[in-house]
Amino acid sequence: MTAYNAPIKDMQFLLHELLRISESDLPGRDELDVSFTQAVLDAAGQLASEVLEPLNATGDRQGCVLENGAVRTPAGFDRAFDAMREGGWTGLDCDPEYGGQGMPYVLNVAANEMFVSANMAFNMYQGLTHGAYSAIHAHGTDAQKAMYLPRMVSCEWTGTMNLTEPHCGTDLGLLRTKAEPQDDGSYLITGQKIFISAGDHDLAENVIHLVLAKAPGGGEGTKGISLFIVPKFLVNENGSLGARNAVSVGKLEEKMGIHGNATCVMDYDGARGWLLGDLHKGMRAMFTMMNEARLGVGLQGYAVAEGAYQNAVAYARERLQGRAVTGAENPAGPADPIIVHPDIRRALMDQKSFLEGARALTFWGADLIDRGHQGDADAEGLVSLLTPVIKGFLTDKGFDSAVQAQQVFGGHGYIEETGMSQFVRDARIPMIYEGANGIQALDLVGRKLAQDGGKHVMAFFEMVKGFIAEHGADEALKTDFLDPLKAASKDLQAAAMFFMERGMKSPNDALAGSYDFMHLFGQVALGLMWGRMAVAAQAALDAGTDDPGFYETKLATGRYYMARQLPITATHLARIRSGAAPVMALAAEQF
Amino acid sequence: MTAYNAPIKDMQFLLHELLRISESDLPGRDELDVSFTQAVLDAAGQLASEVLEPLNATGDRQGCVLENGAVRTPAGFDRAFDAMREGGWTGLDCDPEYGGQGMPYVLNVAANEMFVSANMAFNMYQGLTHGAYSAIHAHGTDAQKAMYLPRMVSCEWTGTMNLTEPHCGTDLGLLRTKAEPQDDGSYLITGQKIFISAGDHDLAENVIHLVLAKAPGGGEGTKGISLFIVPKFLVNENGSLGARNAVSVGKLEEKMGIHGNATCVMDYDGARGWLLGDLHKGMRAMFTMMNEARLGVGLQGYAVAEGAYQNAVAYARERLQGRAVTGAENPAGPADPIIVHPDIRRALMDQKSFLEGARALTFWGADLIDRGHQGDADAEGLVSLLTPVIKGFLTDKGFDSAVQAQQVFGGHGYIEETGMSQFVRDARIPMIYEGANGIQALDLVGRKLAQDGGKHVMAFFEMVKGFIAEHGADEALKTDFLDPLKAASKDLQAAAMFFMERGMKSPNDALAGSYDFMHLFGQVALGLMWGRMAVAAQAALDAGTDDPGFYETKLATGRYYMARQLPITATHLARIRSGAAPVMALAAEQF
Known part of the structure; x- marks a missing residue:
């Protein structure tokens, strides 16, 4: 039996203290204050926890059935879909001209994270509709738009x-x-x-x-x-x-x-x-919405892992097994909860620090898409660069994270009853569809790096450099966050340089390192997110917040990320620098 | 539809050119010459490919059924089990006094690798029996042995x-x-x-x-x-x-x-x-055979991945999609086979270089167990140290490897029809049972490192050092193999040193790094295996082998491992050195 608690406090932190969406210069954003988004997120979280999550295991067990040429969905999906429609969730960021609610995309992303964590398979029915809506909205004739969009915004038609x-x-x-x-x-x-x-x-x-x-x-x-x-x-x-x-x-x-x-x-x-x-011009039309579609899949990668993580934490707090090496922490009980053991902590911290960084990166990407829609070409260029990273890195790491959550359950994680297997099985597909992750790496290295003369990747490097310079005077921040970010960013720049030097003469040298580059970029992007979150958390503490626990937890989680995850950039760089020779050494028949 | 080809040439290379089993001083080993083991392996391979593998998908789809209190196995399992019994495979290394064939354990491991690659779930019926046989053989009374062992050797009883x-x-x-x-x-x-x-x-x-x-x-x-x-x-x-x-x-x-x-x-x-x-004294009796049981699970980890890898290679050679960036390689066809693409190569080389290293390490471990059985206390101590590494590292990496194989199939890997999902789902359990991998890491760091005054880990370090010194004059070997091995081994020693310095005062500092240490050790162990295999391969080439292709492929695969896998030791060391502070920073309720 799984459960889901919407991480609304963390989402509010990102929306208002990191992205400051209501202070944005974008039109209509001043309405999106803390209490407004709280109401929206609360309602979405309630739908996710109370309606979608209880159907997640049902959907997995019953699956869909093809009978007389028609597909029947699992029991209860119909009523849940009605609830989603009635709540207006299918058109949250859609054009009000066609019945949508005109909210920014970033808010739609927040709601969808919850829906995916609670029931990924179910949420795809409306998620795919949203993609088709976007394509018709961008490329349809007026008649097509009038005919299809209102019914797709409401999911009367999918x-x-x-x-x-x-x-x-x-x-x-x-x-x-x-x-x-x-x-x-x-x-x-x-x-x-x-x-x-x-x-x-x-x-x-x-x-x-x-x-x-x-x-x-x-x-x-x-x-x-x-x-x-x-x-x-x-x-x-x-x-x-x-x-x-x-x-x-x-x-x-x-x-x-x-x-x-x-x-x-x-x-x-x-x-x-x-x-x-x-x-x-079908390819162009189909791919107009590619950034959104791929960001949506990146979101699936970490959102499913969030569901798995929450259940792993609950299990680690309850399951009694062994004693803390530093002395019993539950002396009245037969054993301590396994959350006392350092290796269980490592697994949970790996997950938590990834998940919160992934959420920050995805929300930032969504905000950039919103800015792009308002004509900000730099934002659009930047998110176009980040999109393959969000899709490829977050889905790979999300799958790993779900596997770690399952591992916390020991043997109980392998039986279907606990629901942990489903998280892992569900988390596997985002790595594949909407362009398999190898294709994302190719898109990043083969196309996005050089796009607009390399302008966007340079802007990203400048952004990291500027952030480090801006906060360099803060000693604690420097040691725990800025120095690791600087080292990781240096690895990323060295890799980009390697591609530039080699890629023209020998494209295989770049392509053989593309997958590692995608991960290296993802690490640096999450490192930047953690740096920004640390600054925001410290600011709240300095201002005398009435919830210091939240911000201190945030800082400790960030420190873990910087100390324990980010160092892998050096390995990615070493792999990249070995070039194509070891990768391409064999003939096809030698495998 | 999956298929399986027994990697007998590689096994023969390990048995005779790496381990030189027939030249060993152990009794009866001179009978195990190349043609003898070829006959045994051929027969096992035939059983695996022709009888077990075709039932692998059946077993997954039908599963077992509980009816009227009795379990029914999938269709065909009964006849296959008869074939396995009739071939004498269930007692290959068992005591001849009870009907066994008295072969060394390492040969049993080779046969079992094939059976697991072909059908892991099926092979467990006899695998578990072998474990129970060993416990009764070691601890039973004469009457118990006479009653149970002959029937368990034959798997008349399991x-x-x-x-x-x-x-x-x-x-x-x-x-x-x-x-x-x-x-x-x-x-x-x-x-x-x-x-x-x-x-x-x-x-x-x-x-x-x-x-x-x-x-x-x-x-x-x-x-x-x-x-x-x-x-x-x-x-x-x-x-x-x-x-x-x-x-x-x-x-x-x-x-x-x-x-x-x-x-x-x-x-x-x-x-x-x-x-x-x-x-x-039940715990002692149950765990007498722990090294064998855990090595057997480590074997499952890579053996399932070997099955997945073979199918990924076949698919990569057949599936036409895109063109090689360096020019069409299949100009007459509509597209090139995807094996031309560097990122597909990277995925296949990651798998191949891991799998061959894993096989070498496991066979070496099995040979050490054979030596231990003959009274070689150093061999027994060394394999006792290596056991948690073989179990934990090879099952983690085996799972990752199976996931990579599935990824090569793109969307076709996610549907059950191709069989790739089964490899991944099957490969997940070896990480959990026979002591979850976190427990293996704890066993390694908390017990095995300090066992017999740290004698065995020192012996391992000396072995690596000696190997590097012995072959240092060979320039090509030095650059491609010895220098990377030296760097990795230095990371491992630094990590062990960190534990020694910190572990006494603050055991959490060691425990928080235990999982990374297990992987770090695994990397160095595979690095050593690749070094030894490179020496053996070069020797064969120097001697004018009539199959240079095999040995050149071996060298190229080893170079890949050293250049692309081994550098991760630095990341593990960095994680270990960050100590317990970031891992244990949160209270249980802060997750």
Whole structure:
């Protein structure tokens, strides 16, 4: 039996003491004061703890079922989806013109962290819809927007993204799904798509598929790809549902985790679709929202681990086994709770210090996306650089963190009854979908580093340098936070320099180090977050806060991160500097 | 669909070129020449590939079923178990006096690696029996040995180990199962045991449970514990089966993996048992075979990962996606196989270099156990030191390795159909059972380092130092292997020094670094193995081998390990040196 407590105090700290969102120059932000966001977060936390979390194990055990061509979701998902809709959570940051609540994205991210921690598989139904909403909002005609957006904001209709085919995932240039233009301006879509999350279900009246396909005349590779709106039920002009479209569920995949979400093979047999955005510009349209989508997956990585961590802490406080080496701490009991043991502490501190840093980085990234939406090109450039780091690093570390939480349970963690296995199985997929983490590393090193002439990575380095310079006079901060951050940042710059020197002549030298670079960057980014959080925490203590415990805990957790996690940057640098030679030494047949 | 190819060439290399087992001074070893072990390994490999591996997915999908109090194993397990018995594999290294084949343990380890890679859950039925056989062989009376051992060597009867209870695992002093002495010298055993692997099944006529319980008069804690033989069916004097004993399966656990093995709650309701070994010396009797049991679990860690790795290599050679950055390598095809991409190479080289090092370390450990059995106290002391490293490090890294293999498959790795999820789910348990890895770290730092006055760890350091000195004149070996090994070994010694200086005053300083120390030790041990393998490979090349490809691949794989894996020792040292302060900074309620 698992439980979930929304970490609202920590979120409020980030929103108001780190990001200072209500003091921002962005329009409408002055309304987002402490009491307003407290009310929003409280309500989201309540939904997560009381409605979504109790269905998490159910969803895992029952999974989804395909019967007579239709997918049935686990018991209780329908009522929970109604509750989510009724609370307005599906449109929290959506455009008020289409029924959304117009909140900033960062607040949506905070709410979604809670929903994911409580029930990741369930939350994907609305999460995917949000992605499809964003694509139609950015690229749809006025008529398309008027038709689809209000119903997708409310999740009366849900959405999907159809990219992958059996023979192509990363390399979309190979895709075979065809779009044949019809006289009425529509297209007939034919082909097979796989791994379609929320591809079919019983939670909404209609499913709006966004499908990548090749229309005639677009040329080879990804250039010929267009994006189409393909509804499960055709939609009449007045918005009522018409005939069933020629799209069907070929198969429901049996997966390692997220059993509560329906992962479908979708067969398009001349299904009627409508072009979304420009012809042959489908890749661009699909990826407009990539930063958000990938940040959302990075969020899943740590949010599932947060759920696992909370249960590990509860278990470590309750489970009696052995005695503290420094003397019994529960002398009246048969043994001490295992949280007294240093190695259990190490595991919990590894998790806690990662999770709070990850939350800070993700919230910061969301805030940058908000700024980008308001026209701040520097913010957009910076978050575009950080996105593969958030996606790749946070999901890798989130999985490791969930594994550590499971380990705290010993043998009890391996049996399904405690729910710890589910956290691990669920946490595995964010490392894979929305661009496998190796692809994130490639995106970072092959594209983002050099984007706009390397401007954004230079800005990041300047930001770290500026932060260290600004606070260098504070001795305690210098020793515990700034010096480790400086050393880690130096490793990151040395790695970037290595890529610059080698990458032009020998691209494999950069590519062979890309994965380590992504992790190295992630470490430095979390180090910067911990530095900033330490400054904010110290400021609160200096100002005489009435909750010193929270801030002292924050500082101690940060010190752990800097002392125990950050030193791995040196290892990443050493691996990077060894270059491509050891990596590429073997011929394919020598493996 | 997975497949398995037994790595026999690599095993032969280890047995004959690294360990030189047939040249050993141990009795009977001169028979174990290259052609003899080739025949044994070929036969084991054939059983693994053709009989066990095809049942691996079946076992995972069907799992075990509890019906009318009896456990039914997955379809086909019975015939495969017959094949394993008929081949004599269940008694390969057992005492010929009881029907065993009297081979060295290291050969049994080689065969078992293949069986585990092919079907870990299945192999546990005979693996657990082997453990119970060893305990009875070491501690049984002549009558007990005559009664049980021949039937356990043949796996006509299988065995189990019953330690854990719902409220105690690591801390066995808390156990509640009672043994009441009877007038006839037997005991009535009452209590509940959990997580009993192979606790019941339909593969053998009888199950011989070895059960830890408290008999009157033994005092508090672990001192009062004795070990009992409790057969599922009582055994008549002539060896025929009598009445059912009062032991029953309370529940079959639903687990994350190893579904093909029955993990049972066992209820003892006044079951009749017989003392094994001395009264109140049960812990000692149970743990006599601990080095073997833990080495066997370490083996599981890397052996499952070997299965995963082989499938990842096959997929990476077949899956076409993208183009090599240095120019198309499969220009006639729609794309290149993903094995051309540096980041896929990195993932495969990480796996390959770990797996071959792990195999070498495990075989070396097995050879040391063989030497210990022949009275070599230094060998026994050394393997006792290495055991927690083999168990903890190889299972952690084995799990990571399986996760990397799954990642190579992208989305296809997450669906159960490809079998990659099973490797990961199965690889998770070796980190937990037979003493969770945190306990291994505690055993290493709290007990083994100081054992016999620190003699064994000093011997290990001397061995590394001697190896470096012996081969220092070889320039290529020095740069690629000896210098990295020297640096890593220096980190290990510095960590040991830190523990010595701090550990007496502040035991938490050592305990907070124990897990990192276990990994640091593991890295150095694998570094030493790679150094030795490099020397052996170079010797073969210098001697004009007719298979230079094998040895060149070995050298290149070793260079990768030294350049890309070993540098992490610096990070472990940094974490260790930060001491207990950051780890223990929070009160339990601050998490």
